[in-house]
Amino acid sequence: MKQKVVLLPLDERPCNYVFPQRIFKETDIEVVTCDLSILGKKKTPAQIDKLQAFLLDETRDAFGLVVSIDMLLYGGIVPSRLHRETEDTLKKRLDILRQIKKINPKIKIFAFDLIMRCPQYSSSDEEPDYYEVCGREIFLSGYIQNRIELGVATEEEKNRLPGILEKIKPEYLEDFLHRRGLNLKLNLTSLDLIKENIIDFLIFPQDDASEFGYTAKDQTVIRKDITENHLDFQVYMYPDADGVTNVLLSRMLLQEKRIRPLIYVRYLSPASPLQIPCLEDRYLDVSVRYQILASGALVATSASEADIVLLVASGGDKMETGPDKQTNPGRTITVLRNLVDGLEYAEYCINTLKKPVMIADIAYLNGADLELVALLNKRGLLFELASYAGWNTAANSLGTCIPHGIVTMLYGKTKSYYDFMVLRYLEDAMYCSIVRSLVTNKYLAERGFHYFYVGETDGEISQIVKEEIIKHAQIYLSEMTDKFRINRCYMPWARMFEVGLDVEFLEKGN
Structure with a gap:
């Protein structure tokens, strides 16, 4: 009999919602997750009340829970960088994990809580609007100030800093740092749940990490708490974001199988x-x-x-x-x-x-x-x-x-194995390394689109992408000729960065 593991994903993109379900489909755990319709979309947060109801209902008889704290608190990875929630509201949302453990004391709770990123470039695609005009400068301000604090900044960097700060409106930096500070407080509150034995295992992934800067400073604060309380075996911190769900489900499966x-x-x-x-x-x-x-x-x-x-x-x-x-x-x-x-x-x-x-x-x-x-x-x-x-x-x-x-x-090598391997070769090699740039350079401008906007999730561009993937697979993946079918190709966030593929291997697995 399969053990039920409830999943609250980081967001609605295929890498976080679909990949885990495909990888663990034919295993000894049954991954149960919420309906895609309540997870929001990109900058639109998920419906928190419905997520809470889903968790309370499904975890009553579950063996385990793999939970994204960013989804639980903010409604997803991108809303975690945009929200205007209060500390009190966020801490109340986190309390649901205490309720879950009280109702089902034997449940294993594996959680992950991102340290808020600070991209090294200027773009508002996944950040506040002002990051389009001064994102690079916000990153550099944190990077150089951190190096100054550590005594490793060069004279050139010290001389550059005033000019960099002049390019950032004070209200922009204040907004960015206020949200960073609040999210850091909630990172530490998640850590408290480890101390209370509510969360059994916790990962602080770092999305878009850098050796110095605001993210590095936040890491130092969290690491100090981990070290002082000797939590190193229960709490990890390393670079990642979109792969952590798979990792925690693997850990859950292996613990179940001992x-x-x-x-x-x-x-x-x-x-x-x-x-x-x-x-x-x-x-x-x-x-x-x-x-x-x-x-x-x-x-x-x-x-x-x-x-x-x-x-x-x-x-x-x-x-x-x-x-x-x-x-x-x-x-x-x-x-x-x-x-x-x-x-x-x-x-x-x-x-x-x-x-x-x-x-x-x-x-x-x-x-x-x-x-x-x-x-x-x-x-x-x-x-x-x-x-x-x-x-x-x-x-x-x-x-x-x-x-x-x-x-x-x-x-x-189950049917799920073959399906997921086909997906990896078509997405990682054909789309990411060939088709994404080809379609961007050849087809978008003449249709009034650009890299960050292709009109629709399912539209003309997704059809072109599908055709180009199939064409290039015939060249680079001859071993797969006539062995796969793309049932659906779509652009999850109506941009070119990622693609959604529903694929199927056409020969029966061994």
Whole structure:
């Protein structure tokens, strides 16, 4: 009999709402989540009262709850950056977790609570309107002030700061910092629920992290509380956002089964573990280990003792800033890594050691490494892997492929496995690395659209995207020819950044 696990996702996008349900569909947990219609859309918050009713009703007989605190308090990830709620209102909303634990004392509550981001660029697409005109300056103001406080700022940075602050209207900075301060207070209130044994495990993910700045300062405050109260085994903090739901569901599943898999990590270069990926704040290997631990597994010291192998397919010493770099890749791709060695080793693990192999494709920000995908296709490895992911940030890819690989290790290559692998190759490689920029550059302007607005969720652009994905899959993914169907293609937030694909593998899984 399946164990019921209730899910309150971070938002309504497929990566947070659909991916977890697909990954864990044919497992020993039944993921029960709320109806999509009450989750809001982008800057429009979810219907909090209906979320609360859903939680109270469904958790009464549940084994576990995986809950996004940002959804519970603010109505989603983007509303968490825009809200004008009071501290009292937000703390009352958090109290529902105490009610849930009181009604069902045995329920396991795994939660995640984002540290509010501070993007390094000017755009109001997911931020307040003023971030369009001074977002970069707001980031730099925090970045340089933090470096000054730590005594590491250069004279040039100190001299730049007054000019940067002059470009920010005081009311804009006041609004931004007030919301940051309030959200930080609620981060610490979430931490109090760990101390009360209401929340059993908590992750503070960092979206769009930086080594210095407002987010780094908030991390310091939270980390101090964790350390002083010796909560390090119950509370993790690492870069991610959209992959955390998968990770916590994996942890929930493994605890239910009382299994602790060992994962051996293999890199493509001796410098790879020491690179700091784009939009993150620490060495890659540190994040990889956190992702493995958070998923409920442990890091193995050798492939022979491992239950599963993770190939981290990164650049040699840094992450390239986007898939557009693939037309003229730098030394980090062409010289400083050995991709063939990694794939030869992956084949050896699969065929000789009989170990499942996962690939985290993180050489490029926001898209798959087409050279890697082409080699997987040529060697007939697309469906020999236990899992694959190569979308958005390194953390997002790790937070997708590790949980999916663990599920494959436990349950084999089910129909759900094949469907999700098809989705990853079509979305991460075909859309993110090829079709997104192609459609943006070729089709949008003449139709009066732009990258951040394509008119409709289901419209002309989504149909063009579908056609281009199918066309390019015939070129790059010949192993999948006539083996998949796209039932629906849509643009979840009516922009080009992400795509929604309802796909199906057409051959029965083993």
